[in-house]
Amino acid sequence: MRSLLLSLLVFISTNIFAQSDEEVLRDFYTHALEEQQSYRWLGELCAIGPRLAGSEGATEAVKWAMKTMESMNFDTVYLQPVEVPHWVRGEEEARFGRFPLSVTALGGSISTPEGGITAQVVEVSDFSMLDSLGELGLLEGKIVFYNYPMKQHYIKTFHAYSDAVKYRWMGAAKASEYGAVASLIRSLSTRIDDFPHTGTMTYRDVKTKIPGGALSTMAAEWLSVQLKRQPDKKMLLRLESEDKGRTTSYNVIADLYGSTYPEQIMVLGGHLDSWDLAEGAHDDGAGCVHSMGAAQLIMDSDVALKRTLRVVLYMNEEFGLDGARTYAQMTHDQRHVLAIESDAGGYIPRGFSFDTDSITLEKIRRFQPLFLPYGLFEFTNQGSGADVGQIQDANAILGGLRPESQRYFDVHHAATDVYAAVNARELEIGTASIAAIVYLMDFYDTFKPQD
Amino acid sequence: MRSLLLSLLVFISTNIFAQSDEEVLRDFYTHALEEQQSYRWLGELCAIGPRLAGSEGATEAVKWAMKTMESMNFDTVYLQPVEVPHWVRGEEEARFGRFPLSVTALGGSISTPEGGITAQVVEVSDFSMLDSLGELGLLEGKIVFYNYPMKQHYIKTFHAYSDAVKYRWMGAAKASEYGAVASLIRSLSTRIDDFPHTGTMTYRDVKTKIPGGALSTMAAEWLSVQLKRQPDKKMLLRLESEDKGRTTSYNVIADLYGSTYPEQIMVLGGHLDSWDLAEGAHDDGAGCVHSMGAAQLIMDSDVALKRTLRVVLYMNEEFGLDGARTYAQMTHDQRHVLAIESDAGGYIPRGFSFDTDSITLEKIRRFQPLFLPYGLFEFTNQGSGADVGQIQDANAILGGLRPESQRYFDVHHAATDVYAAVNARELEIGTASIAAIVYLMDFYDTFKPQD
Numbered sequence: 001m002r003s004l005l006l007s008l009l010v011f012i013s014t015n016i017f018a019q020s021d022e023e024v025l026r027d028f029y030t031h032a033l034e035e036q037q038s039y040r041w042l043g044e045l046c047a048i049g050p051r052l053a054g055s056e057g058a059t060e061a062v063k064w065a066m067k068t069m070e071s072m073n074f075d076t077v078y079l080q081p082v083e084v085p086h087w088v089r090g091e092e093e094a095r096f097g098r099f100p101l102s103v104t105a106l107g108g109s110i111s112t113p114e115g116g117i118t119a120q121v122v123e124v125s126d127f128s129m130l131d132s133l134g135e136l137g138l139l140e141g142k143i144v145f146y147n148y149p150m151k152q153h154y155i156k157t158f159h160a161y162s163d164a165v166k167y168r169w170m171g172a173a174k175a176s177e178y179g180a181v182a183s184l185i186r187s188l189s190t191r192i193d194d195f196p197h198t199g200t201m202t203y204r205d206v207k208t209k210i211p212g213g214a215l216s217t218m219a220a221e222w223l224s225v226q227l228k229r230q231p232d233k234k235m236l237l238r239l240e241s242e243d244k245g246r247t248t249s250y251n252v253i254a255d256l257y258g259s260t261y262p263e264q265i266m267v268l269g270g271h272l273d274s275w276d277l278a279e280g281a282h283d284d285g286a287g288c289v290h291s292m293g294a295a296q297l298i299m300d301s302d303v304a305l306k307r308t309l310r311v312v313l314y315m316n317e318e319f320g321l322d323g324a325r326t327y328a329q330m331t332h333d334q335r336h337v338l339a340i341e342s343d344a345g346g347y348i349p350r351g352f353s354f355d356t357d358s359i360t361l362e363k364i365r366r367f368q369p370l371f372l373p374y375g376l377f378e379f380t381n382q383g384s385g386a387d388v389g390q391i392q393d394a395n396a397i398l399g400g401l402r403p404e405s406q407r408y409f410d411v412h413h414a415a416t417d418v419y420a421a422v423n424a425r426e427l428e429i430g431t432a433s434i435a436a437i438v439y440l441m442d443f444y445d446t447f448k449p450q451d
Numbered sequence: 452m453r454s455l456l457l458s459l460l461v462f463i464s465t466n467i468f469a470q471s472d473e474e475v476l477r478d479f480y481t482h483a484l485e486e487q488q489s490y491r492w493l494g495e496l497c498a499i500g501p502r503l504a505g506s507e508g509a510t511e512a513v514k515w516a517m518k519t520m521e522s523m524n525f526d527t528v529y530l531q532p533v534e535v536p537h538w539v540r541g542e543e544e545a546r547f548g549r550f551p552l553s554v555t556a557l558g559g560s561i562s563t564p565e566g567g568i569t570a571q572v573v574e575v576s577d578f579s580m581l582d583s584l585g586e587l588g589l590l591e592g593k594i595v596f597y598n599y600p601m602k603q604h605y606i607k608t609f610h611a612y613s614d615a616v617k618y619r620w621m622g623a624a625k626a627s628e629y630g631a632v633a634s635l636i637r638s639l640s641t642r643i644d645d646f647p648h649t650g651t652m653t654y655r656d657v658k659t660k661i662p663g664g665a666l667s668t669m670a671a672e673w674l675s676v677q678l679k680r681q682p683d684k685k686m687l688l689r690l691e692s693e694d695k696g697r698t699t700s701y702n703v704i705a706d707l708y709g710s711t712y713p714e715q716i717m718v719l720g721g722h723l724d725s726w727d728l729a730e731g732a733h734d735d736g737a738g739c740v741h742s743m744g745a746a747q748l749i750m751d752s753d754v755a756l757k758r759t760l761r762v763v764l765y766m767n768e769e770f771g772l773d774g775a776r777t778y779a780q781m782t783h784d785q786r787h788v789l790a791i792e793s794d795a796g797g798y799i800p801r802g803f804s805f806d807t808d809s810i811t812l813e814k815i816r817r818f819q820p821l822f823l824p825y826g827l828f829e830f831t832n833q834g835s836g837a838d839v840g841q842i843q844d845a846n847a848i849l850g851g852l853r854p855e856s857q858r859y860f861d862v863h864h865a866a867t868d869v870y871a872a873v874n875a876r877e878l879e880i881g882t883a884s885i886a887a888i889v890y891l892m893d894f895y896d897t898f899k900p901q902d
Contacts, residue, residue, distance in 0.1 A: 030604040152876070153481040155825055190876060348799075348855050350826060374606055375801060375855070377828040404799050404826070404855070406876040425603070425641060425857045 021370055021443075025436045028297050029374055032432040038293030039424040041068065042346070045288065046279035046419040053273045053316035054086030054247050061272050065252040065313050069292065073299045074311075075257045079250040082326045084316045086247045089276055090240025094184075094215065096121070096226060097233055102216035103184070104196035104277065105239040106168060107319055108203075109212045116238030117182050117211070119143045123227050127166070127174060134178030143182045143235055144175035147224050149217070150190050150409065157190050157405040158344070161412075164188055165199075172212030173204050182237050183212045186220035190409045194218045197414040198275050200319055211239045249273075251323045252313040256295060260306035264447075265331075266438055267310050267339035268294055269387050271317035278417040282408065285419075286346030286427060288313050290401065293431035294438065301435075305442045307337060314387045317343065324390035336396035337447045340434055341385030345411075346427040347403035351378030352437060355389070355398040360448055364397075367440045376433055378402060395448050399437075401430055472821055472894075476887045479748050480825055483883040489744030490875040492519065493797070496739065497730035497870040504724045504767035505537030505698050512723050516703040516764050520743065523705070524750045525762075531702040533777045535767040540727055541691025545635075545666065547572070547677060548684055553667035554635070555647035555728065556690040557619060558770055559654075560663045567689030568633050568662070570594045574678050578617075578625060585629030594633045594686055595626035598675050600668070601641050601860065608641050608856040609795070612863075615639055616650075623663030624655050633688050634663045637671035639860060645669045646865040649726050651770055662690045700724075702774045703764040707746060711757035715898075716782075717889055718761050718790035719745055720838050722768035729868040733859065736870075737797030737878060739764050741852065744882035745889065752886075756893045758788060765838045768794065775841035787847035788898045791885055792836030796862075797878040798854035802829030803888060806840070806849040811899055815848075818891050827884055829853060846899050850888075852881055 032038070045064060051057040062079070069077045087108055093116065094103035122138065123145045124130045130146075133139055146167040150160040165188060172183035187197040194216045201212045215223065226233070252272060258264065270287020274280020291311045298305065314323035340352070351371070354361055358381070365379045383389075384398035391398065403426070411417040441447065483489070496515060502508040513530070520528045538559055544567065545554035573589065574596045575581045581597075584590055597618040601611040616639060623634035638648035645667045652663045666674065677684070703723060709715065721738020725731020742762045749756065765774035791803070802822070805812055809832070816830045834840075835849035842849065854877075862868040892898065 029606065033603040036603075152484040152487075155480065155880070157876070191874075348857055372828075377823075406799055406880070407874050410874070423642075423858050423861070425608075429606070429857070 021440065024301065024303060024439060025370055027301060028432040028435045029429065031297055031300060032293065032428040033425060036424050036428055037296055038289040038431040039427050041289040041292060042281060042285050042422060042427065043419055045285045046281050049279060050276045051272060051274040051280055052276040053084040053249055053319050054244065055276065058249055058273055058315065062250045062252055065272060065288065069252065069254040069311065072296060074254040077254040080253055080326060080330060082249050082251055082315045082323045083246050084249045084322050085319055086244040087319065088242045088244060090242065091238065092240065093236065093238040095236040096223060101219040101223060102194045102196050103213050103219065104198050105241050106201040106212040106214060107198055107275070108201055109172070109239055109241055110209045111241045112182065112211045112237060112239050116236050117143065118234050118236045119181050120232060121145050121223070121227060121235045123147050123224060130174060139175065140179035142180050143184060143237060144180045145223065146171050146185045147220055148186060150188055152190065157409050160190065161188060161409060168199050168214065169202055172201055172210050173206045176206050176208050176210045180210060182210050185214050187214045187217050188409060189217050189414070192217045192221065195414040195416050197412060198277055199413045213237065213239045249315045251315050251327055254311045256299065256305070256309040258307035259304050262308050264307040264335050264337045265310050266307050266337060266442065267312050267388060268434060268438065269312040269314060269339060269341050270343060271314040271323065271387055273316045273318055275318055275413045277413065277415045279419060280417055281419045281422050282345040282411055282417050283413065284317065284343045286422060287342035290342040290431050290434055294434035297432060297435040298439065303439050307442050309438065317387050321386060321390060324387040328390040328392055332392060336391055336393040338397050338441060339388035339391050340399045340401065340437065341388040342401040342430065342434065343385045343387065344401065344405065345403050345408045346422045346430060347407060348426040349376050349401055349403045349430045349433045351376045351380065351402050353380045353382035353384065353400050353402050355384045360397060363446050364441070367437070370440070371433065371436065374429060374433065397447060401434060403430060472891065475752065475754060475890060476821055478752060479883040479886045480880065482748055482751060483744065483879040484876060487875050487879055488747055489740040489882040490878050492740040492743060493732060493736050493873060493878065494870055496736050497732050500730060501727045502723060502725040502731055503727040504535040504700055504770050505695065506727065509700055509724050509766065513701045513703055516723060516739065520703065520705040520762065523747060525705040526708045528705040531704055531777060531781060533700050533702055533766045533774045534697050535700045535773050536770055537695040537698045538770070539693045539695060541693065542689065543691065544687065544689040546687045547674060552670040552674060553645045553647050554664050554670065555649050556692050557652040557663040557665060558649055558726070559652055560690055560692055561660045562692045563633065563662050563688060563690050567687050568594065569685050569687045570632050571683060572596050572674070572678060572686045574598050574675055581625060581629070590626065591630035593631050594635060594688060595631045596674065597622050597636045598671055599637060601639055603641065608860050611641065612639060612860060619650050619665065620653055623652055623661050624657045627657050627659050627661045631661060633661050636665050638665045638668050640668050640865065641860045643668045643672065646867050648863060648865040649728055650864045664688065664690050700766045702766050702778055705762045707750065707756070707760040709758035710755050713759050715758040715786050715788045716761050717758050717788060717893065718763050718839060719885060719889065720763040720765060720790060720792050721794060722774065722838055723764040724767045724769055726769055726864045728864065728866045730870060731868055732870045732873050733796040733862055733868050734864065735768065735794045737873060738793035741793040741882050741885055745885035748883060748886040749890065754890050758893050760889065768838050772837060772841060775838040779841040779843055783843060787842055787844040789848050789892060790839035790842050791850045791852065791888065792839040793852040793881065793885065794836045794838065795852065795856065796854050796859045797873045797881060798858060799877040800827050800852055800854045800881045800884045802827045802831065802853050804831045804833035804835065804851050804853050806835045811848060814897050815892070818888070821891070822884065822887065825880060825884065848898060852885060854881060
């Protein structure tokens with residue numbers, strides 16, 4: 001009898017809550033789609049231009065974020081100083097005979113010498129071929145060209161990126177071990193076009209640093225054909241850049257205090273810096289305005305969160321995660337229960353992924369039916385994000401918004417990552433989805449047991 | 452004991468089939484994404500230009516489709532004559548004072564008189580306001596401007612379209628009843644930009660036909676502000692067009708005979724015609740190459756369909772469904788078991804919708820787990836499509852591919868519906884999804900009981 005009563009009570013209260021949750025979510029999505037506040041903010045942020053850490057654009061973006069979040073109803077908005085690198089791209093050129101190829105330097109590449117490098121190009125399909133040719137001494141004095149395409153068969157393009165990114169990250173370092181004078185990769189793009197894509201590279205502990213660049217996928221295809229016909233022809237490669245040392249920038253942080261457990265923190269985060277080739281509309285302007293917009297939706301609703309909602313706009317995700325590391329150090333004595341990152345673009349969301357135990361994930365999955373009308377169906381155990389991943393609090397659930405990934409690597413780190421590539425409705429559905437998951441997890445205390 | 456044995460058998464066979472189905476599907480998706488055959492065909496089709504029924508472009512498209520399908524391994528490829536209207540757009544212009552506004556004629560609109568119409572503009576928010584003003588005689592001699600926006604809060608933009616399309620379809624006819632001299636709508640677009648969107652309109656049995664046009668959403672917003680300041684100012688509206696009567700065009704049809712039940716037909720369809728403002732890449736080039744590509748994937752696989760697979764590229768969906776009606780008449784004595792239409796764009800698919808009974812839908816839904824890895828999760832009872840909807844066979848299951856709809860009305864019937872707006876991967880995932888559902892339904896005989 002008692003268990004029947006309990007079941008009934010649970011049934012009734014669940015139903016009451018379920019109805020109410022549906023209404024809360026409908027309000028979030030309706031409000032987001034009608035107001036388009038995230039999209040309008042993204043327009044302002046993109047108008048600043050590129051925001052590479054250390055650049056004037058990044059400084060402007062910090063000011064814009066501070067001013068904008070101060071105009072919202074947060075309890076506090078503050079800056080957290082972060083030491084960041086300041087690397088500056090110069091002139092760039094690649095010519096195969098008289099034909100120009102679209103090229104760009106990878107982030108952190110040293111400059112080619114005055115007048116550039118003129119050398120034969122050796123195409124390799126992968127590291128194994130590099131090793132074979134290198135051990136025969138065939139790469140000495142050559143420009144190594146890694147023509148490794150992102151694999152099309154992965155349904156989620158991030159898997160193709162994970163598979164191919166090692167050539168960008170280590171290609172120059174490994175080629176230099178065999179005496180190569182420069183390294184070029186085929187841009188990490190799932191599309192054939194003429195825009196080169198940049199991104200970080202490492203020199204690790206190499207003896208001789210050589211410049212590293214990326215050709216557009218179209219230039220890579222063209223060069224590959226030409227090299228079969230004219231393997232001895234030389235390429236002129238000029239990738240100018242300057243390492244200006246380190247400078248100070250900022251994470252921009254805003255707190256909305258919780259009503260019941262203000263000491264428990266729920267982070268919404270994106271990174272404010274972008275690459276220098278474009279406005280970084282998807283990467284990661286979208287994540288910044290997703291986070292700000294979700295906070296705004298909650299402020300504009302009748303929802304009173306029990307825990308503190310914190311928006312963190314990280315500085316320098318792209319070039320060393322400095323902001324995330326600084327944030328983690330500075331807040332190591334604070335109690336984080338949740339951190340949701342958006343750093344996979346402003347495309348239509350398919351769900352969320354979490355770095356957490358399976359019991360917690362099962363609890364979160366119970367919310368899935370509430371999200372189905374909005375097209376979010378995946379609640380997976382596939383990781384969170386680079387920035388929130390730095391949070392060391394074992395009690396924190398780390399998560400990430402998972403937008404549709406088909407178009408992401410069309411624009412990622414390239415000149416095509418501009419405001420016009422973002423669809424207002426897709427972006428806003430992401431904003432509302434973040435507000436919704438935070439509301440549900442806070443309301444139903446869907447967290448790990450605290451100490 | 453017997454039931455246990457049966458259960459075991461079902462369990463074993465289900466598992467064997469499940470494994471095999473997963474492999475078949477993986478091959479379809481991998482092949483589609485790596486080959487990108489649909490995307491390459493779409494490039495060829497779009498290179499022809501606009502394909503409005505009756506136009507030279509439509510004729511070229513018929514030739515292209517015939518030639519391309521003849522080069523595939525179909526058992527037969529043939530043309531089906533269709534009588535279609537031939538309406539031709541002329542020069543178009545709208546000026547409010549000295550300011551030009553982006554405008555286009557709706558399909559089937561009569562031409563404005565020589566020199567255009569110059570008249571005051573009266574903005575109405577909906578038909579109810581039209582009636583109020585009309586009954587007061589305030590629309591006599593005026594240009595009626597329906598400024599009814601597509602509602603942003605619908606998650607599926609097709610719902611917003613259904614809600615708003617009546618102003619395009621009946622706006623001119625209803626305004627003419629109150630003595631208006633022309634009718635303009637706000638373009639049916641979920642986006643604010645400067646491209647007008649066309650589409651069909653009807654004169655029903657009105658006494659006086661008046662021209663009907665569409666302003667871009669940006670022009671509509673601007674005009675609305677101006678009309679509040681200068682309600683008496685006149686607009687010059689010139690929408691030239693010519694009705695050239697009717698002409699003959701064709702459905703293009705290709706059959707791949709079934710191995711066991713060749714008399715049972717499974718249709719894959721899209722429409723070959725487009726509006727005249729652009730290449731119709733999403734509407735409905737995508738549906739044509741989805742259908743052709745799905746057939747190609749099946750031909751290239753080890754799958755031997757039991758039933759006949761028929762690709763139907765319909766002529767003139769946009770301007771009267773002539774091709775679909777002709778097809779239905781000409782094949783009324785054939786046995787259709789399935790018809791899947793793709794006419795909602797080449798965006799990433801979210802699932803399929805069906806016009807069928809709930810028992811059949813439940814059977815189809817059992818395939819859903821096989822589609823989840825590819826992001827298709829919705830198998831709903833929400834209709835099929837305009838063309839396959841004409842099929843009168845009560846035993847046929849009618850269905851439609853349901854791509855993500857957020858961006859569809861950005862480009863629908865406007866100059867922005869071009870090849871560059873289609874993402875190869877999103878398109879190809881649609882192609883593979885159609886091949887997959889046809890394979891599964893055929894293999895498992897997931898049809899209505901036949902007489």
